[in-house]
Amino acid sequence: MIYIDKEMDTPLYEQIYRQIQEDIISGNLSPGTLLPGIRTLSKTLGVARNTVDKAYTQLAVEGYICPRKGAGFAIESIRDSKRSGEIQNLSCAVTDDSGHETEERNLPYDFQYGSFPDECFPKAAWKKYMLEVLSSPDSSSYMTQYQDKQGNRSLRCELRNYLYQTRGVVCTEAQILIGCGLHYSLDILCKLFASHKRIAMEEPGYNGAKEVFQNNGFLIRHIPSTQDGLDFSGLKTLDVPAVYVTPSHQFPYGTVLPISKRRELLEWAAEENAYIIEDDYDSEYRYDANPVPSLQSIDGNDRVIYIGTFSKSLSPSLRINYMVLPKHLLGAYHQMFSSYSSPVTWLTQEVLARFLRSGDYTRHVRRMCAVYRKRHDVFVQQLSKQFGPKIVLHGQGAGLHFLLEFSDGVHADRLILTAKKAGVRVYPVTPFWSVSEACPPNMLFAGYSLLNEGQIQEGIRLLKQAWAL
Template sequence: MNDLIISLDTKADAPLYEQICEYFKQEIQEGRLAAGVRLPSSRALAGNLAVSRSTVDLAYDQLVSEGYIEAVPCKGYYVCDIEGLYYGTGRRQEQTDAGSGASQEGALKGRPHETKRQADRESFKDRDGFVYDFALNGIAPGSFPHNAWRRLSRQVLTDAQDSLFALGDPCGELSLREAIAEYLYRARGVHCEPEQILVGAGNDYLLMLLCTILGRDRRIAMENPTYRSAWHDFGHMGFERCVVNQDEQGIDVKDLEQTGADMVYVMPSHQFPMGTVMPLKRRLSLLKWAGRGERYIIEDDYDSEFRYKGKPIPALQGFDKEERVIYLGTFSKSIAPSIRISYMVLPKKLMRRYLSGENPFSVTVSRADQKILERFLREGHYERHLNRMRSLYKGKHDLLLRWLKDSMGNVCTYFGEHAGVHLLVQLKNGLSEQEAVEKAARLGVRVYGLSEFLVSGQTPPMQSTVLLGYATMPEEDLEEGIKRLTAAWSGTEI
């Protein structure tokens, strides 16, 4: 492959390294460069294309940061398996923030203060005394796209007219809703018009807004265990709530039918906390349930961007022919919790009902923040950020799985590992859930028992099970946390 020919245009606006990068991305996306193929060395490719080696290095670095290729020490660059990788068709600008995501975490290593941080780690315990926290919320340290976000913020404020500081459209800026609709169609198979989208500061607000649209005389079903925040939200709204059993394919539709519910809240792409990915047949059964009477499905697609095995199944909403699915999405999981920008796709008739009422609520996200996010989506930054994050999280995901297989195979089993940023571990050495949590805590490690996510009065679907999140932990912390869990649960020395 050293004689590879890439047509480069020295007069084009795009830099040469970006043209090289785009060539390889297209070849990989369209399958002409298969996973495992070795790319030419940067020296060989530079000589063949008559460009500087630094130009090729920039292109390779960008491809690595976006998850298209990997650098194998002493061997070279190899094409990655991009199954599940997100790539869209958004307009691109010069990628001056190349590698600013996943590489930033690695860049922290080796700094003088890092050595001191490791030496004094015991003094950095959280307020409850934990040194290592397998947290279920948050993002990887150093992964926020500072460069792109800072530049877009500056551009938005520089170009701002007085109208930017007025209230704006109560549903959210139309241009942002157009960008979200385009992204959802490409990445999740969601079919909607921008006019069906409501933008809000977090899912709690959007669920409250949904209550004003549907009215309080509703009976809603939720899986058990489930996302407790949503369970409490529906309780605060005055909905009558009930729980439904789930199996290895997700919610039990026959059990749902017996509840008399006219609404159901599900997370088919990656159920929290069980990690179940609902197969297509079960999704179609759920849609069939919704088609009988005035029933609605709330589909929470909270972390569908992260999938590590198999091709992602399109969103449930994409199969809905009768306008029964209310789709919820958020940028908090993929960008940062503090962004607080979520969106809800309503069936057209529900949106008409909302807009026909008096005085729709003002949008709870500033117009400036909406404009920044719109540009982040349209200019290709979100695509690149997702690919960096998926590559970063997959490395941590694989590290956890290697530990579970190689060191803990006789102590526990695991599941829910194919998507999201957490997995479940079931102890099979006689430890109860409480004992597993307490033994880990004695060694300064926080893990989360499955029973914490049960609806009051319900029993867990399986015993001795804990959840391990891996998004927020640097890899060196993850490795140390794993060592301590091994000692805690298998009775060995650290």
Template sequence: MLHIEHKSKKPIYQQIYEQLKQDILEGKIPVGTRITSTRALAKELNIGRNTVENSYAQLALEGYITSKAGSGYVVNNTQFDLDQSVTKRVTMNKVPMAASGHKTQNIRYSFQYGSLDAASFPYKLWRQCMTEVLDGQHAQKVHREGDVQGDRDLRIQLMKYLYLSRGVNCKPEQIIICSGTQSALEILIRLFPYGEKKVALEEPCYNGVSVIFQRNEFEILSIPVHEDGIGLTELVTSPARIVYIAPSHQFPMGAVMPIHKRMEMLRWAQEYDNLIIEDDYDSEFRYNGRPIPALQSIDRYERVVYVGTFSKALSPGLRMAYMILPTWLLSAYQERFIGYQCTVPLIEQKILARFMADGHWEKHVRRLCLSQKKKHDILIHAIHQNMGSKVRIYGHQAGLHILLEFLDGQQEDELIRKALECKIKVCAASPFWLNKRNYKNNALILGYGMISETDIPKAVEILSRAWFS
């Protein structure tokens, strides 16, 4: 039974998370058990459902539980491998896994978002660069701790590339190499220059960001996303000192912020001495005209922290991202991170620096963009052809996914279940809404990075029959 201490300084969602995590680790909640639904637990504890959902989201993110279509959340087994004594207790008390009838290996077509097909990785060129980096003439350079901000050669290559491709203005000293976007945000939070910890997030937004701010005890102010990006009127009237946005391709809605609104955002930040975090997570993938210049490129007040990643165009497995700090935050960074080490292996940084210096990166991005545009166009055509006016498409013309809204009352869980029965994986949109009451529960995310061009029409045809017949 969960015990909530309302007078504690620790947020309620964190109390729930910690108690459930402990019960799972100790085997008190056996593997395969379906845990109490968010609605039932919220009612039992007399708290908001969003609080429970935040707790479950964190447990799912860390791998303790998994959301099963039609079954809610069930307890995973993988986390017990590190402790044999715990594993033994859990095995003795094990109950059958809630039957979903669908195993990952049975998936025929996957519309998983956020990743590319493994075949798109430039294996030959990467091995070539690795051989050059580890050659006897240069090998000594990788056998050292390196700079806390990341390899300088890589930062120089990034500076050049971002200026040409995104208009970003910076010096190598402003760039910090990080092991993912979440790692960049953890660093930035330690540099937070304001007393009140209030952050504005887009509604909906990438849940990997909301988790970081929640765990660092920020008050999250959800600001609705309109067709032209985050609601500026709502933002200006909020008490937020920092805002996290993806102005060039909002996730998951795909909104693009026009130039006049970008200027207004910068004026807001300058006038109120606030900070903007610009996440440019998939800027390479633009299918209609040239990529839009980054917000940072027109920032004359140094109010923008720019965050980017190599996960989309290379591989999430590299765990490599970067952050560009305004110069006025550099002294705070140098003071608070003295003695730290960069969290990205130096060898991988050196390989990527060589990959970029030899011109492979830009060629790789161009090839990828062409191939993903073809898949994007095929997917949009197939949806129009098979589903017509029954759905609305958001976020096309860029990125690696679309959001599909269903207009005839179909619900997310049922749509996912029917897709799985056809051995097709689609992704829920619900995790990206901070306030679930703002979500109509009638949308899915379809990524096309991992599915082949030839499979898309057939998969969409099957889905259409399953959803609308």
């Protein structure tokens, strides 16, 4: 956006020239981008065409732009060492949903967590229901209106039935909030608990949740998490109004919170008039037993805030999740967010509602569970075959990732670099610890949703060659 100040002593053409030059150097305008036509920009800025022409001419003379026949002017590729270094550093620092740094160069075998191959998305069914929704008589009226802040009623009704049948969640559609991801839902909760500004969460735990709490100025207290589960012995001393936990598949260790611990946590919440934020992020995927009932399903005091997502079952790019609020938090929610609208498009919600209503979503989840069970089993079998007892796997039997624990004296940083040279990407676990010094140096993080069985087998074979353990 170019701003013109006619009160300045600086000539108008120079103001245009300077702002475009700055955008090119900073990278806001990338090579090949077409600039607005002289006539178009002169009308937009309310200046003479000669003024814009003079600015463009100066930029062309200095090599920032070049004329394109019949298309005006396009941005040239330039290099400014200081600026380009800043831009490169920013691009390298982008992280994915798991908190791992992403890199531009793809490796053949990427044991990442969260993304899926194209064939895992039910494209045909999704297209079918989208066409049905768009063909419905009332679709136009809904598409041109602001939505209820809690989301489409049709989707909330289907979710209420689905969550009761699959997770034992007891609620009404009035308690369900449709969101655009876990971060959105946690932001809502941070505002509801803003008068306290304290929360407890697992250590280690999901760094995405930790980031939301920190960005909202919350003081985070830690609940110790180990390979044996969560330790609630010091919970009463933490003086917090809420705790964030992943009881059905603790992140990142993958443990299941046993019923005795669940009762202990629920009793604490009732006694302290506190809340439990239950993140049920990949509860669909359990391979060694039936799915574990949700914590909310055994809560008799309405102290559990239940959060789930479609990111792991459908697609992370749909940006759709849900949160079930206890009834006595609804008043505060409606008062605080009275002017909000749902952040998820009406069309996406309506398509998903039909997907759930038809039973196709349930069938899709069963298919995907079978697919990931095979990948899980291949990973476990191949790791055991190649490394034997030299690597201990944490998180078997559920989810889409493992923690790999090596013997003392083995350092994960060296293993990550060695694997990368062999064309395999595995990840550090340090983002999951609040204090990096407390993170075990002999652990790695590996997901298996992106690779098929053959790729998993070959990736582990290459790790065996590269690591020579």
